[in-house]
Amino acid sequence: MYRIGEIAKLANVSKRTIDYYTQLGLLHAEKTPNSNYRLYSEIALQDIHFIEKCKGLNMCLNDIKERLELKRSSLKDQKEQEIYLKQAEILATHMKQLESEISELKPLFDRLNKEDKIRISKMLSPEKAALLQTLAILLF
Numbered sequence: 001m002y003r004i005g006e007i008a009k010l011a012n013v014s015k016r017t018i019d020y021y022t023q024l025g026l027l028h029a030e031k032t033p034n035s036n037y038r039l040y041s042e043i044a045l046q047d048i049h050f051i052e053k054c055k056g057l058n059m060c061l062n063d064i065k066e067r068l069e070l071k072r073s074s075l076k077d078q079k080e081q082e083i084y085l086k087q088a089e090i091l092a093t094h095m096k097q098l099e100s101e102i103s104e105l106k107p108l109f110d111r112l113n114k115e116d117k118i119r120i121s122k123m124l125s126p127e128k129a130a131l132l133q134t135l136a137i138l139l140f
Contacts, residue, residue: 001030001039011048018048026051026065 008015021027022038027047029038047068054064109117121129 001041004038007040007045010045
């Protein structure tokens with residue numbers, strides 16, 4: 001995290017420019033609880049470089065703000081997609097493990113008498129029992 005003077009120096013812009021961009025909502029800063037300093041992240045530094053590049057293309061600040069918001073939302077969407085993909089991979093692994101366990105337990109379950117099957121079914125929540133039944137149907 002950078003204080004305003006540090007980020008201004010790194011980005012080769014003035015502190016006043018950083019203030020202006022922050023007021024316009026182009027940059028986001030966190031305030032320290034004790035000293036009330038504004039701290040800027042590495043992402044803010046990247047945003048300043050982006051803003052300066054867009055200004056070099058004669059874009060107005062409103063258009064730059066829209067581009068920044070679009071850039072930020074696509075990064076957020078990409079991160080969310082990565083999280084969902086990881087969760088799907090974890091679920092797929094769990095399902096494979098369950099399939100294997102059900103395959104091993106199915107012959108044993110088939111040999112149980114009706115009372116034992118009912119007793120085991122009562123130990124499971126209705127959702128879990130339905131899931132097991134669905135998996136058993138899909139596997140056999």
